Amino acid sequence: xxxxxxxxxxxxxxxxxxxxxxxxxxxxxxxxxxxxxxxxxxxxxxxxxxxxxxxxxxxxxxxxxxxxxxxxxxxxxxxxxxxxxxxxxxxxxxxxxxxxxxxxxxxxxxxxxxxxxxxxxxxxxxxxxxxxxxxxxxxxxxxxxxxxxxxxxxxxxxxxxxxxxxxxxxxxxxxxxxxxxxxxxxxxxxxxxxxxxxxxxxxxxxxxxxxxxxxxxxxxxxxxxxxxxxxxxx
Numbered sequence: 001x002x003x004x005x006x007x008x009x010x011x012x013x014x015x016x017x018x019x020x021x022x023x024x025x026x027x028x029x030x031x032x033x034x035x036x037x038x039x040x041x042x043x044x045x046x047x048x049x050x051x052x053x054x055x056x057x058x059x060x061x062x063x064x065x066x067x068x069x070x071x072x073x074x075x076x077x078x079x080x081x082x083x084x085x086x087x088x089x090x091x092x093x094x095x096x097x098x099x100x101x102x103x104x105x106x107x108x109x110x111x112x113x114x115x116x117x118x119x120x121x122x123x124x125x126x127x128x129x130x131x132x133x134x135x136x137x138x139x140x141x142x143x144x145x146x147x148x149x150x151x152x153x154x155x156x157x158x159x160x161x162x163x164x165x166x167x168x169x170x171x172x173x174x175x176x177x178x179x180x181x182x183x184x185x186x187x188x189x190x191x192x193x194x195x196x197x198x199x200x201x202x203x204x205x206x207x208x209x210x211x212x213x214x215x216x217x218x219x220x221x222x223x224x225x226x227x228x229x230x231x232x233x234x
Contacts, residue, residue, distance in 0.1 A: 016090035120145030
């Protein structure tokens with residue numbers, strides 16, 4: 001490990017696939033631009049914390065399932081000599097530097113930290129090496145809406161105090177993008193404008209499509225019963 005990293009006991013794991021890989025699982029218009037922008041935003045955020053960080057895309061991940069890949073990624077950070085790991089993804093543009101620093105502070109007090117997302121998962125998890133058991137973590141219901149509940153129950157059995165940060169929204173579909181736009185003032189201007197360039201054309205498309213459908217319906221409705229090739233007036 002480089003000498004500059006030895007003074008740190010906590011590292012940030014950015015667990016995020018490339019835009020090409022994300023497009024296979026999330027059908028969002030202009031997704032390649034969005035996912036690239038989200039990763040850049042996440043990296044920019046973690047850099048401001050001053051903590052060492054590691055970005056692990058599908059190229060560095062290994063395992064047969066999401067749970068295995070995620071757990072192996074956490075383990076790889078502990079193997080580098082860090083005592084604490086804060087994990088985040090790239091799909092929560094609401095995440096702030098202060099959220100990560102709060103998690104780091106709680107970890108220093110030997111707490112387990114969760115940042116719950118609205119869909120039942122989490123956008124941030126902070127844990128100490130002593131709280132980590134790879135086999136148990138792999139058995140958690142990853143990618144389900146019961147994940148936060150299950151991991152909370154799992155940790156509480158060990159009599160470890162869990163600290164929950166504010167609940168945030170992660171981006172999985174077009175509806176999430178629209179919700180993000182509603183509170184754009186709290187987000188970076190760059191990522192907001194990226195989302196805006198995706199949502200605005202979609203609104204125009206559906207608006208014009210609605211006009212076309214209404215026109216088509218009205219035209220056909222009032223022409224019902226008219227003999228083909230003739231008029232109703234003589």
